[in-house]
Amino acid sequence: MLNAMKTQGRGLAPQQVRGMNRAVVLQLFRRFRQLSRADIARHSGMSEGTVSRIIAELMQERLVSEQGVENSTGGRPGTLLRLDSSHFHAVGAEIQNWETRVAVGTLEGRMVASESFRTPASPPKALDAVADAFRSLSRPYGAERLEGLGVSVRGIVNSESGVLEVGNNPAWTGLAVRAQLEQRVGFPVYVENNIRSAALVEYSLGVPEAHASHSLLYVMVNEGVGMGIVLGGQLYRGPHNAAGEFGQMVIADSPGDGGQDRPGCLESLASNPALCDRYAELSGNPRKSSEETAARARQICYLALQGDEAARQAVTEVSRYLGIGIANAVWGLDADMVVIDGVLTEAWPLVSKAIRNQFPADRELQTFTHLDLRPCFFRGDASLLGAVALPFAHIFNTGQRGVTGNGSARNGGK
Template sequence: MKITGDQQLIKKMNKSIVLDTIRQRQPLSRADISAGIGLNKATVSSLVSELIDSNLVTEIGPGESSGGRKPTLLLFNKNAGFAIGIDIRVSDLLAILVDLEGNVLHEKSVSLTDFSPEKVLEQVRKTILLLKRKLPESPYGIVGIGIGVPGLVNEKNRVVSAPNLGWDNVDLAGALAAEFSDNIHIDNEANAGAIGEKLYGAGRDSLNLIYLSLGVGIGSGIIVGGELYRGTSNFSGEVGHMTIAENGPLCRCGNRGCWETLASEKALLDRAAALDEHDEAPNLESIMKAAKQGDPAAVSLLNEIGSQLGVGLANLVNILNPELIVIGNRLSLAGELFEDAMLRTIESRSLSYHRKKTHVDFAKLGIRSTALGAASMPITAFLTDPDVTID
């Protein structure tokens, strides 16, 4: 009998559910899967056999018996393939090679001095090729590439605008697809960071969270009900352009008093440069070192940044009432030095009922949040279609 399109779709969906169950609950038996998802044992056995044939699942031997024959336990084969995640930043790019569970095998950081799309693309290509040379043997090799960009990315994977890079309307995915893969995902770096922290970091147990990316600018990725909120045009999360001070500093967007002009890494460095009498421009590391040594000017600068961060965060608490706020990217490295001022400001400016259940934490993945979130996108796409074949 010919299988109809609907039956094929149902089978594909069931196979995806079986694979996801193994990934989430491994090690477990076929009987465990059947009991957990409600499919009969014969169907589960058939789907598991196909997943084993596809090298996505492996058998690891017998488990504990509940009275009869010992069941054979199953594991997700995290080494069936690998993905590359890239975080393009204003001063450098970070690239990582991960297995299908997001474990980092290799990473490479490359300084950027020329931010033209052509030069950045050249560095991205070189870095991908370098990581591919470190690839362990596997059935599927590189299953895809994910890239986080500090700018607006539309539904078609095109970078509409990245002001800090000087980019407009750049087709990164199209430029890379012919050489590497058609499973290429481009997203805003804060969205990727939110996904990274949700899957692998501070947000694992949270359904509603805000990931705040504190770098040259301020961006956010918003997770609602466990899913990324993208907005009507895919451009949600530009919290750095909330007006915090009506007549504040001029922002690159043309407005005045945007949050990122007062509370970003760039805002900190601009203020430090105005105070510093030396010719050498200050950097985040030198300010942190000075503050840890008790330098009053450095301590004051970081307290001021913390207070300004608290103002914007209080707005987010009042508006979105999140379960968790995760602070990441470069400026989070100084978190312990501005945390008290930030939390005091949130406490004094947010509504008490709203902040009662909101927790503020720093990224558990450090500066890898975006790269890991970017890498997870092609992995998710690859595993969503378990009817893969080996060339």
């Protein structure tokens, strides 16, 4: 069902202005780690007086603190401000098919402790285990400054209701993850699709260029291929929370009619299993179907970098298909940054070359000449860090009215 809330159409009260401007200020801190009040006024266009008042409020709440002074440029030096990570913590959990990882992190996105365990088969037990980890990990961080628990899961997640609408595993479909976990931990819980949370954290806490991008595509290659889309700083979810199904893109025609996972879709040509299969063909070692494809793919990447010809060719071919898909998406969305995640990136020199070969050669096409293509900053940790960042999102978003294709962000009381 379409989410009822549309982005546009809601009125705005003067009382909400402060919230929006607070968010603007906090976003600036993510982009430029430290700023003076005068810097903020210049970047945001707000008056210096307003900035002063907002900063006073944020310091009162201990979100921001003064950290040293600028060098003078002939006048009074500005006092440098930055996010104060010592008072706010959050816990994030990344629930994967086999493994669950839980971590504590700070407002600035630094991970300070983590643990992991094999994901219990039954959903209730898995949630119990997450709740246990939450309690043990969060114990050292005083309850009054713990923002809550963020969860990254595979599947179609309604982040507003906290329900996993279509699980990767049928047993999880329809599970009210938020409600269930809030009951267990007694803190606010935020749930998001794993790829989307990774995309968001890569945007907001990855390299500065990412935070400056207008249109970022985060591409995750593992058993399948998924895409997280961040447009104008806002995560784009789509009306059914289903945007980014990159793996279903057909890039090689084969006769017959549509359907899911039919021959020719990106996922069947560029993914860990595809890499393993192709390598098996080229090297003549049929692969055991039960094998864990991630580990095997890592091996193949290693071999490719060592000069093994079959591995090299397999990596190049798979990356070439990925490149076709990425070029399609970039043509369509005019993206200015593409971030690739997954074990395939371990052979980055080969991968990036094969991908770029699929870009048009025309030197006049700004879209491609300015495109920033790079491997994931947080490597395998993006989804987990994304989960950690979820409970902080409302602090940075209060009053945001951007386009997510969907109502978003709980409006947690401050």
